[in-house]
Amino acid sequence: MFETVAQAVINGLLIGGIYALVSIGVTLIFGVVKIVNFAQGEFVMIGMYISFFLANQYGIDPLLSLFVTMPVLFVMGVLIQHFLIRRVLGPNDMPQIFLTFALSLLLLNLALMLFSANYRTVHTSYSDEAFHVGGLYIPEAKLIAFVVAMALSGLLWLFLHTTDLGKAMRAASQNRDVAMLMGINPNRVFCVALGIALALAGAAGSLLMPFYSAYPFVGQVFVLMAFVAVVLGTLGNVMGALIASLMMGIAESLGIQYVGADSGQIVVFAMLLLTLAFKPTGLGGGRAR
Amino acid sequence: MKNARKDSAGKITLSTLSRRQSRREFMIKTALAAGAFGAVPLRGWAADPVNIGALYPTTGSMAQIGVGCVAAAKLAVDMVNEAGGIKSLGGAKLNLIISDVQSxxxxxxxxxxxxxxxxxxxxxxxxxASALTLIASEVAERAKVPLITGSSSDQLNKGRTYTFTPFARASQFARAQLQMSKLVSDKPKVAVIFENTAFGTSTSNGLKELAPAEGVEIVMFEPYSAGFTDASPLINKVKSSGANTLFSVSYLNDLILIVRTVKQFGLNISINGGSGGFVIPDFYKNVGKLAEGLQGVAHWNHDVSEDAQKVNVEFKKRTGDFAFEYAGGLVAQTFMLADALERAASPDPQKVRAALSTLDVSSGYAAMAPGGKVKFGPDGKNIYGHPVGVQWQHGDLASIFPKEDARAPVMKI
Structure with a gap:
C-alpha cells in the first residue's frame, strides 16, 4: 500500500519537473511581456527534433544536446520578440493572441511537412534503466530530466534575483511603465525574457528525448498541462508555476492510481477549478515574484 | 484488336513497295500509311488496361501505414502485369489509379x-483504416463498384454486397488474443488497458465478453486517455493488479511508452500489443530490443506461405522494410482481383463483383492468407478467414499461433 502510494508520488513528481520547464517559460513571457505564448509547446517540439537529429546523425547524447538546443532556441526567442511580437505590442490583445496562435499552427504544420507524422525515439544506455530503492523504481532518464529541470529553475531564480538584467525583468513584470521610467529598455528585457523562455522549452525537449517520442503534435500534450500550471501558480509567478507543476504531476499520478486510468486530467482540472473558485488569483498569491 | 493487326500489316506492305517507287509516290504513300497508322487508336495495339482504384491515406496522421500500402499496391500490379496481365482480356495490364484520402x-x-x-x-x-474504409465502401456500394479491403471492422460485412473482406474480422482478433495468453501461462491473469476512444473501447469490450468462455481471468480493465505524457502511473496500477499478462489496446506512441515503462519497472509480464501499430516495422525501430518476445495479432504475416516470403523479399528490396500485414494482404487482394477479372473476362465492375463472389482459391498469391484458402460468403467475408498470432523475434515478426499457422516456436521471455 505504502509502496504503491510512494511510487505514484515519485512518478508524478518526475513528470512534474518537465511540466515545470514548459510552464515557467509561459509564465515568464506572460509576466514580463504580458502576452500568452500559445506556441510554447511547439518550441518543446523543436527542441526534441534538434536533439533527435543530433543523436541520430552524430550520435550525440540528448542530454548533451542541451548545449545546442538552449542557445538555438534562445536566439529564436530573441528574433521572434524583435521581429514579430514587438510589432503587435499595444493596447489591443487580439493581434498578440493571433500572432502566437498562428506561430503555433505554422510550426506544427511545418514539422508535419518536413518530418511527417512518424514517431522518432532515441535510445540511450539509460533510457530503459531504473534505480531500485527498496521496492521503488526511479527511471534513470526521468530522474536526470527532473534534476536538470530543477537546476535550470534554480539558475533562473538566481538570475532573476541577483543580476541587474534579472532584476530589470522582475521590475518590468511588476510594473512595466514605472520600470520604463526608471530607464529600463523594455525591448531588451522582452528579448531576453523570450529567449530564456524558449531556451527552457528547448531544454524540456532535450530532456524528454531519452524517454519520449518526438512527433509534430508532441508540444500540444505538454502545453495544456503547462497552461494549467501557469494559472494555478498565479500568472507571471515563476516559483508558483514550478510548485503548481509538481503538484499537478503528483495529482495526475494519484488520480490515475486511485480514481481511474483515464481520470488523470479530470483530477488536474478539478484541482484548477477548485483553486480558481476559492482563490481566483492562483496559489502563488496575487503578486509576481 | 483485329483491325489493328490488319492495319499494321497494311502499313508494312506499303512501306516495302515504296522503296522501289519514285520519290513522289513514296511520299504520298508514306503519308497515307502514316494517316492509316494515326487513325488507329494507340490502345488498339494492346488490350485496354484494366483500371483499379487505390484509396489510401498518404498524408495526415495515418500516412505512415498508407504510404506502405501504396508501395505494396504498386508491387502487386507489377507482379500481375509481369506475369502476363489478364489473359482472358488479351493480356490486359492492370492500371493502378492512386488517390490520397488524407486520413x-x-x-x-x-x-x-x-x-x-x-x-x-x-x-x-x-x-x-476501418474508419475510412467504412465510408469508401458506402460510396462504392452505391456506385456498384466492388471494393476489396484488409480492414477488420465487422461493420464492413453488414448491408453490403460490393465489399469483400478476405482477412480476419475484428471480433476474431479478440478471441485469438485471449487464446494466445495461454501460450505463456496456464492460468493467465490478464490486465486490459485501452485508450478511451471508439477503437479502444470496442476492441477491449470484445476481449471482456469473450474472456470467460476462453477460461481467461481479467484482473484489471482500465481505459486511459490517449496521448498521455507518462505511462508510469498506469504501469504502477498494472503492477499492483498482480496480472501476468498485459493486453494493451493502444496507438503506437502510447504503446512505445508502455513497453519502455514496463521494462523500467522491471515488471515480469507478457505483453500482447494487438494489431495495427504494433505489427509494423516502425514499432521495432522505436522500441528496439525491448520488443523481443512481445506478442500481437495480424491478419497476414510474411511467413504464412512460400509465396508470401517471395512477396516479402521483393517488398524489402523496394522499401527496405519487411512486408507488414496490410502490405502483404494487399498483394494477395490484387491477385484475387486478377483471378476474378480472369474469370469474368470483362472489366465491367458488376461482372467483376459476380466473379469475386464465386472466388475459391487455395494456391498461388491470391491464397496468401492465414489458412491458405479464400472463399467469400454472402456477407463478403472469407469463410476461412482467421488472424495469425505473431511474436517479435530477432527484429522480425514470426507466426506462432494457431498451431497450423505457426512457423516458429514461441520464444519464452
Missing part, C-alpha cells in the same frame, strides 16, 4: 466519389 473521413467520401466518376474502374481497394 480524413470527409476527404475519403469526396475522393472515392471522384475516383469512381472520373475513371472507368473495374474494382477498388483501400483504405486500410
Amino acid at each position: 480524413d473521413t470527409t476527404v475519403t467520401r469526396t475522393e472515392t466519389d471522384r475516383l469512381i466518376t472520373g475513371n472507368k474502374l473495374s474494382a477498388i481497394h483501400g483504405c486500410y
Whole structure:
C-alpha cells in the first residue's frame, strides 16, 4: 500500500519537473511581456527534433544536446520578440493572441511537412534503466530530466534575483511603465525574457528525448498541462508555476492510481477549478515574484 | 484488336513497295500509311488496361501505414502485369489509379466519389483504416463498384454486397488474443488497458465478453486517455493488479511508452500489443530490443506461405522494410482481383463483383492468407478467414499461433 502510494508520488513528481520547464517559460513571457505564448509547446517540439537529429546523425547524447538546443532556441526567442511580437505590442490583445496562435499552427504544420507524422525515439544506455530503492523504481532518464529541470529553475531564480538584467525583468513584470521610467529598455528585457523562455522549452525537449517520442503534435500534450500550471501558480509567478507543476504531476499520478486510468486530467482540472473558485488569483498569491 | 493487326500489316506492305517507287509516290504513300497508322487508336495495339482504384491515406496522421500500402499496391500490379496481365482480356495490364484520402473521413467520401466518376474502374481497394474504409465502401456500394479491403471492422460485412473482406474480422482478433495468453501461462491473469476512444473501447469490450468462455481471468480493465505524457502511473496500477499478462489496446506512441515503462519497472509480464501499430516495422525501430518476445495479432504475416516470403523479399528490396500485414494482404487482394477479372473476362465492375463472389482459391498469391484458402460468403467475408498470432523475434515478426499457422516456436521471455 505504502509502496504503491510512494511510487505514484515519485512518478508524478518526475513528470512534474518537465511540466515545470514548459510552464515557467509561459509564465515568464506572460509576466514580463504580458502576452500568452500559445506556441510554447511547439518550441518543446523543436527542441526534441534538434536533439533527435543530433543523436541520430552524430550520435550525440540528448542530454548533451542541451548545449545546442538552449542557445538555438534562445536566439529564436530573441528574433521572434524583435521581429514579430514587438510589432503587435499595444493596447489591443487580439493581434498578440493571433500572432502566437498562428506561430503555433505554422510550426506544427511545418514539422508535419518536413518530418511527417512518424514517431522518432532515441535510445540511450539509460533510457530503459531504473534505480531500485527498496521496492521503488526511479527511471534513470526521468530522474536526470527532473534534476536538470530543477537546476535550470534554480539558475533562473538566481538570475532573476541577483543580476541587474534579472532584476530589470522582475521590475518590468511588476510594473512595466514605472520600470520604463526608471530607464529600463523594455525591448531588451522582452528579448531576453523570450529567449530564456524558449531556451527552457528547448531544454524540456532535450530532456524528454531519452524517454519520449518526438512527433509534430508532441508540444500540444505538454502545453495544456503547462497552461494549467501557469494559472494555478498565479500568472507571471515563476516559483508558483514550478510548485503548481509538481503538484499537478503528483495529482495526475494519484488520480490515475486511485480514481481511474483515464481520470488523470479530470483530477488536474478539478484541482484548477477548485483553486480558481476559492482563490481566483492562483496559489502563488496575487503578486509576481 | 483485329483491325489493328490488319492495319499494321497494311502499313508494312506499303512501306516495302515504296522503296522501289519514285520519290513522289513514296511520299504520298508514306503519308497515307502514316494517316492509316494515326487513325488507329494507340490502345488498339494492346488490350485496354484494366483500371483499379487505390484509396489510401498518404498524408495526415495515418500516412505512415498508407504510404506502405501504396508501395505494396504498386508491387502487386507489377507482379500481375509481369506475369502476363489478364489473359482472358488479351493480356490486359492492370492500371493502378492512386488517390490520397488524407486520413480524413470527409476527404475519403469526396475522393472515392471522384475516383469512381472520373475513371472507368473495374474494382477498388483501400483504405486500410476501418474508419475510412467504412465510408469508401458506402460510396462504392452505391456506385456498384466492388471494393476489396484488409480492414477488420465487422461493420464492413453488414448491408453490403460490393465489399469483400478476405482477412480476419475484428471480433476474431479478440478471441485469438485471449487464446494466445495461454501460450505463456496456464492460468493467465490478464490486465486490459485501452485508450478511451471508439477503437479502444470496442476492441477491449470484445476481449471482456469473450474472456470467460476462453477460461481467461481479467484482473484489471482500465481505459486511459490517449496521448498521455507518462505511462508510469498506469504501469504502477498494472503492477499492483498482480496480472501476468498485459493486453494493451493502444496507438503506437502510447504503446512505445508502455513497453519502455514496463521494462523500467522491471515488471515480469507478457505483453500482447494487438494489431495495427504494433505489427509494423516502425514499432521495432522505436522500441528496439525491448520488443523481443512481445506478442500481437495480424491478419497476414510474411511467413504464412512460400509465396508470401517471395512477396516479402521483393517488398524489402523496394522499401527496405519487411512486408507488414496490410502490405502483404494487399498483394494477395490484387491477385484475387486478377483471378476474378480472369474469370469474368470483362472489366465491367458488376461482372467483376459476380466473379469475386464465386472466388475459391487455395494456391498461388491470391491464397496468401492465414489458412491458405479464400472463399467469400454472402456477407463478403472469407469463410476461412482467421488472424495469425505473431511474436517479435530477432527484429522480425514470426507466426506462432494457431498451431497450423505457426512457423516458429514461441520464444519464452
